[in-house]
Amino acid sequence: MKFITNGLIIKEQSIGEKDKLITALTGSHGVVKGFAHGAKDIKSSKCAATGLLAYSRLTLHTGKESYIIGDARAIKIFSGLRDSVEAMYLGQYFCELAAALCPREQKAEDQLRLILNALFLLSEKKRDPLTVKACVELRLMCLLGYMPDLTMCRECGAYEKDGMRLLPRTGSLVCRDCYSAHELEDLKIDLTPAVLTALRHCCYADSEKLFSFKLPEKDLRLLNFCSEEYMKFILERQFKTLKYIKDLI
Ligand SMILES: [Zn+2]
Numbered sequence: 007m008k009f010i011t012n013g014l015i016i017k018e019q020s021i022g023e024k025d026k027l028i029t030a031l032t033g034s035h036g037v038v039k040g041f042a043h044g045a046k047d048i049k050s051s052k053c054a055a056t057g058l059l060a061y062s063r064l065t066l067h068t069g070k071e072s073y074i075i076g077d078a079r080a081i082k083i084f085s086g087l088r089d090s091v092e093a094m095y096l097g098q099y100f101c102e103l104a105a106a107l108c109p110r111e112q113k114a115e116d117q118l119r120l121i122l123n124a125l126f127l128l129s130e131k132k133r134d135p136l137t138v139k140a141c142v143e144l145r146l147m148c149l150l151g152y153m154p155d156l157t158m159c160r161e162c163g164a165y166e167k168d169g170m171r172l173l174p175r176t177g178s179l180v181c182r183d184c185y186s187a188h189e190l191e192d193l194k195i196d197l198t199p200a201v202l203t204a205l206r207h208c209c210y211a212d213s214e215k216l217f218s219f220k221l222p223e224k225d226l227r228l229l230n231f232c233s234e235e236y237m238k239f240i241l242e243r244q245f246k247t248l249k250y251i252k253d254l255i
Pocket residue numbers: 159160161162163164180181182183184185
């Protein structure tokens with residue numbers, strides 16, 4: 007059986023001297039693996055189209071254990087990512103997240119669109135890398151079914167109050183008064199009003215408006231700390247590319 011789909015190459019492995027095994031995030035089939043015969047030959051049209059972070063039109067044939075890539079044509083190469091080490095690592099981090107978390111053999115259109123938009127903004131230098139990172143982390147968690155409950159203090163129902171805190175173990179909010187009055191989770195992150203608004207925006211805003219906010223650097227770092235801690239507790243795992251990014255930005 008054969009089908010044609012568009013996908014972002016999220017992993018690239020060499021097989022022998024000429025071939026590659028690639029993993030792609032597609033809108034129609036989620037994460038797929040495919041052998042690309044002859045794709046290491048720089049004269050092959052498949053070479054650039056099967057490189058990491060290429061967005062390509064892929065012709066996939068059903069194989070025994072993975073697909074066979076009959077043809078691959080690049081649609082978009084995010085070449086601007088190469089201008090900055092941090093943008094390149096962030097791109098690789100999004101690939102690692104997608105490979106680990108996105109569904110296989112199921113539609114993943116929203117996840118693919120999220121990561122393509124993020125790569126475009128990074129490649130064109132239209133957004134701060136820390137803004138893009140927090141948006142992708144939080145929105146991806148929401149798309150995967152782990153949306154935090156940021157509507158109100160979970161104890162008294164206050165929407166806005168001084169001293170709101172994020173409880174990253176459960177992805178919930180609590181105000182200062184309720185935190186002191188109850189025996190709550192040991193780990194809490196004190197939020198500024200701007201960071202609370204940004205957290206809500208990252209989770210609840212329409213996808214077209216997702217990346218369109220600005221925060222001062224101090225708040226942006228706090229927003230990133232919130233998204234990282236929330237992911238760490240919910241997913242119970244760490245990502246190796248995140249370590250490199252944290253050394254850089
Ligand atoms: Zn409260």
